[in-house]
Amino acid sequence: MRAVVVECLLPNMVSRVGEVSMMAENIGYAVVESLVQRRNSVHHSHCIGAGKLEELKRLVRRKRIDLVIFTNTLPSSQVFKIQRRIGDVKVIDRNLLILEVFSKRAMTKEAKLQIELAKLRYTFSWGREFIKLKGILGEQVGWSGPGDYPFKEYEKAARRRIRNLRMDLQEVQSKKTALRQRRHELGFPIVALAGYTQSGKTTFFNRLTEESKDTGLGPFTTLSSFSRLVKWRRTEFILVDSIGFIEEMHPMIVDAFFVTLDEITNADLILLFVDVSEPIDELRRKVLSIESITRRIEMPSRIIVCANKIDLVDVEHAREAIEVLERYMPGRRVSPLSAKTGEYVDSVLDLAVTELGLMNKTVQQT
Ligand SMILES: Nc1nc2c(ncn2[C@@H]2O[C@H](COP(=O)(O)OP(=O)(O)OP(=O)(O)O)[C@@H](O)[C@H]2O)c(=O)[nH]1
Numbered sequence: 588m589r590a591v592v593v594e595c596l597l598p599n600m601v602s603r604v605g606e607v608s609m610m611a612e613n614i615g616y617a618v619v620e621s622l623v624q625r626r627n628s629v630h631h632s633h634c635i636g637a638g639k640l641e642e643l644k645r646l647v648r649r650k651r652i653d654l655v656i657f658t659n660t661l662p663s664s665q666v667f668k669i670q671r672r673i674g675d676v677k678v679i680d681r682n683l684l685i686l687e688v689f690s691k692r693a694m695t696k697e698a699k700l701q702i703e704l705a706k707l708r709y710t711f712s713w714g715r716e717f718i719k720l721k722g723i724l725g726e727q728v729g730w731s732g733p734g735d736y737p738f739k740e741y742e743k744a745a746r747r748r749i750r751n752l753r754m755d756l757q758e759v760q761s762k763k764t765a766l767r768q769r770r771h772e773l774g775f776p777i778v779a780l781a782g783y784t785q786s787g788k789t790t791f792f793n794r795l796t797e798e799s800k801d802t803g804l805g806p807f808t809t810l811s812s813f814s815r816l817v818k819w820r821r822t823e824f825i826l827v828d829s830i831g832f833i834e835e836m837h838p839m840i841v842d843a844f845f846v847t848l849d850e851i852t853n854a855d856l857i858l859l860f861v862d863v864s865e866p867i868d869e870l871r872r873k874v875l876s877i878e879s880i881t882r883r884i885e886m887p888s889r890i891i892v893c894a895n896k897i898d899l900v901d902v903e904h905a906r907e908a909i910e911v912l913e914r915y916m917p918g919r920r921v922s923p924l925s926a927k928t929g930e931y932v933d934s935v936l937d938l939a940v941t942e943l944g945l946m947n948k949t950v951q952q953t
């Protein structure tokens with residue numbers, strides 16, 4: 588499948604062309620070109636301006652493109668208007684691409700159900716647009732135009748499917764909750780790994796648990812959470828690896844993964860992974876947006892910031908990165924390490940055990 592990545596780049600907006608292309612390539616699309624238009628605001632009908640849309644149309648023909656991926660979030664009306672203008676080619680946005688990545692990666696029943704639910708909710712309003720457009724165009728024999736009847740049917744079926752999916756999910760999740768409660772009853776504290784996708788969480792998890800879970804397959808390598816008992820010095824705790832964050836994650840996608848993220852909200856301690864080998868500007872931006880995610884999913888207050896991939900940077904870059912982390916995450920312990928080489932992993936674990944010990948004392952006192 589040949590794809591083109593399109594972006595309407597607004598002032599102060601960070602380009603997502605690189606990230607989106609990488610995600611698309613990772614799931615098997617060949618990104619043959621990208622098209623960026625700088626504008627002060629998105630075009631109300633087709634995101635990019637009319638001239639650029641013509642250019643896209645020619646490009647789609649010339650390069651035999653099968654899929655157009657917008658890095659911007661597209662309302663359903665825009666998707667159909669774009670499609671109408673450029674011809675018979677699939678048009679998706681970054682959110683749907685993320686869901687496609689999820690689909691390709693999902694291994695567990697829970698992840699599969701969550702993704703289907705998110706897709707259905709995300710494209711719910713598209714059904715109405717589709718029927719409206721086809722009605723106006725008069726192409727769809729059998730539909731009675733944009734009238735209410737066909738949409739009601741569609742809506743009923745979609746709602747039913749959403750309800751059933753939610754029920755199936757609840758069943759899977761209640762089993763997980765029971766398991767989690769049991770762990771708590773056994774008295775093991777829970778340490779969860781959190782942070783951006785590809786920051787090194789699973790590499791760290793594998794090192795401590797001697798597992799060989801997938802790493803480094805591109806954004807969202809890990810989708811379902813896994814937990815293992817870890818013993819360090821005289822402390823035993825449950826280590827949980829789960830889904831990573833990405834910048835500007837659509838709330839519906841966050842909601843879909845809320846239960847996976849629940850593993851994080853229920854933890855006693857978070858090891859928050861940050862890839863310090865990234866350029867300082869990018870690091871600063873990511874650290875700032877972690878704050879908003881932290882607020883949304885209510886992370887526990889005990890967090891150790893793990894400045895990972897320290898093996899990739901020189902002393903000067905490491906110093907600058909740690910300074911950024913300390914400045915933008917005030918009051919949190921920042922600990923450098925390399926999950927890959929094992930450097931300073933011991934110090935991170937010692938720090939974690941100390942935090943857990945402090946927590947026990949607080950519990951005993953209250
Ligand atoms: N050089 C170096 N590479 C690392 C380090 N930690 C992880 N990596 C690499 O970074 C990539 C991503 O690592 P993962 O462990 O898959 O990251 P993750 O946070 O689990 O990613 P998701 O599952 O997508 O959320 C892999 O190619 C790892 O080999 C490190 O300390 N140093």
Ligand SMILES: [Mg+2]
Binds near residue numbers: 802808
């Ligand atoms: Mg992972």
